[in-house]
Amino acid sequence: MSQSRPRIIPEATVARLAVYLRVLAGLADGGRSHVSSGELASAAGVNPAGLRKDLSYLGPCGVRGVGYSVAGLRDRLTDALGGERSRPCVLIGIGRLGSALADYAGFASRGFEFVGLLDTDPATVGHQVGGLRVRPVEELEAVVAETRATIGVITTPAEVAQSVCDRLVSVGVRSILNFAPVALTVPAGVDVRKVDLSVELQVLAFLDQQRHGTPPLLAPLRAAQGAAR
Amino acid sequence: MSQSRPRIIPEATVARLAVYLRVLAGLADGGRSHVSSGELASAAGVNPAGLRKDLSYLGPCGVRGVGYSVAGLRDRLTDALGGERSRPCVLIGIGRLGSALADYAGFASRGFEFVGLLDTDPATVGHQVGGLRVRPVEELEAVVAETRATIGVITTPAEVAQSVCDRLVSVGVRSILNFAPVALTVPAGVDVRKVDLSVELQVLAFLDQQRHGTPPLLAPLRAAQGAAR
DNA sequence: GGGTGTGAAGGGTTTCACAGCA
DNA sequence: TGCTGTGAAACCCTTCACACCC
Known part of the structure; x- marks a missing residue:
């Protein structure tokens, strides 16, 4: 077994890489060309040594005695996190939280594009939210098929979250972000992350x-x- | 004051206790009187042994060979997490996400009560959100003082989050939940938790x-x- | 000198296996 | 017998210290 050209990156590290990337974007806007691990770490709210260890998973990307090139590191991180290609997402449950997410600028700027919004409520279906028309949840399978969405975001009430999840899985969605306060059960190979605000x-x-x-x-x-x- | 304080409870465990509590509420509604660790664990999405270890921090609370009393365990958990007393919170930044949180039923049912909503936007100030009138952010200190709020929730843009945070700290708020995509710096003794949706x-x-x-x-x-x- | 890259130590959390009791 | 309670092992992650290079 002689693999590990790309070392495996711990999940905790991946989460922080996304944070570093955002901080770097701010520094680039400010015209900075270089940063030290100490400065970057304090802006990101982490330990400097930990930051260096995180970056080391991508291979050497700094210059000893100098620091990191803002632009260079930004490219490196962008690439590691999956490049700049747009990722199509569907969002099910267009209540208050759902519509907040649907036009949250933070997603679009990171390459996440909502290509389908679905809801059961006739009062909501047909409305424009975040520049997209809300469609009836019956069309879920059709929307996923026509948009080739690979990520599903669930902001429905807890009672229907599992059935929505099952339908997403059945049409090939393998990455699900769940805001409903229930534990979803999925087959192996499907990845669910849960965000529980009240917890x-x-x-x-x-x-x-x-x-x-x-x-x-x-x-x-x-x-x-x-x-x- | 609580009588028995034999052990300190790991933070990871505290987070799961909140989940168990919600599952138990559902079981109680369904008329169940007892549960096993296996069933409770699968409903909560965790390992059965881990669940038992979590509960063991509260001292023995099950019956060997039988399981846990739903009502008994519910009381035990409620007590451990701080009883049923209402916790006053202020929320700063009444945009889409802020208003979604302001009338999220999941908070109220867990004893969290928003007693102050604040925003800078004149178009938002004065409106009713979740049964409360939005007040201008200049009144932040006054609102905290008059409501004795102990928890602050920040859903402002990143640029102003730190200054809002500083003002909360200056009037005695020691627990802050931050949705803005920046790392807040606070003095020792103040606890900040960050939720970053795009991460x-x-x-x-x-x-x-x-x-x-x-x-x-x-x-x-x-x-x-x-x-x- | 200054700051990165990284092995080693440390702390916390999850998993396992089984003892103990209704 | 069945299921809880819990030490011990395994695992993951963070922190520290320092070698190494500009």
């Missing part, structure tokens, strides 16, 4: 309570735990 | 590309990595 708040509240409702003697412990982030 | 999509796209654009020989490796979730 984030709940964790925050827990840490908050832990800090405040704790006897003085235990406070240092809490502080240490909280400071980890 | 989630980017990771999904990366894994997708990795699967498809990979030579057959490497495919098994990719599958193993992807199947981790």
Whole structure:
């Protein structure tokens, strides 16, 4: 087994590469030509050594004693994350969250294009959201087929999320981002990522309570735990 | 004050406890009185052994050979996560995402109450969103003081997020949930959690590309990595 | 000197296997 | 017998320290 021309990149690293890429875009706009790992790390909110390790998965891409070329690193990261080609996505469930996502500029600028918006509600179907007409969910399979979408985003109520997911999988979608508060079950080879907004708040509240409702003697412990982030 | 505080609970566990709590609510509605770790784990999308370990941080709360009492475990989890008291939150930035969050039912049912909505846009200020009137961002300090909010949620553009954050911190908010795509810097003792929607999509796209654009020989490796979730 | 690249150490989290009890 | 509770192992990721090169 003599592979590893491209080393495998840890998922945690991939997530941070996307952050670095955004910071670099800002620096490029500002006219900067070089950055050090320290500066880049502080802008991204991470440890400098960790940043260097992250970048090392792409092979050497800096100059010792100098730093990184903003433009060069940007290209390197863009390429590693899949180039600039547009990625067609379908979005199912055009409620408040769904329509917020549908015209969130942050997606388009990163190469994600919503090519299909679907909903069950007759009051929503037919409306324009983010420059696209909302279509009835019955047309899901047809939309995926005609747009060749490879990513599905689910912002439906929890009750119907699994059935929407099954339909996406059945027409070949292998990457799904799920905002519905349920665990989706999918066959092997399909990748689901879940974003649970209320869980984030709940964790925050827990840490908050832990800090405040704790006897003085235990406070240092809490502080240490909280400071980890 | 809680009586038994034998162990500190890992943050990863806290996040999952919130998920278990939601699943249990569904089971209770369905009239179930008991669950096994296996069933609960599959509904939550986690490993059964891991679930038992998570629950063990609360002390023994099941019956060997039988399982867990739905009602009993629900109370236990609710208590561990901070009881049922309402937590006042302020939300700054009432754009699409902000208004989606402002009347997301998932928050209210978990004890999170938005008590202040703020924005700079004159076209937005004064409108009713989620049953609350949007107030000008100049009143931020006054709103926090009068509502005693302890949690701040930032859904502003990236450029102003840091200044909003600073103002929240200056009036005593120690828990902040940040949706703006920047790394916020805060003094020690303040807890910031970041949710970056486009990073989630980017990771999904990366894994997708990795699967498809990979030579057959490497495919098994990719599958193993992807199947981790 | 200054800053990158990277092995090694450390900490946290997941998985496994099995002891223990209704 | 069935399922919980939990030490121990395995794994992943972060952090540190320093060699190395401009």
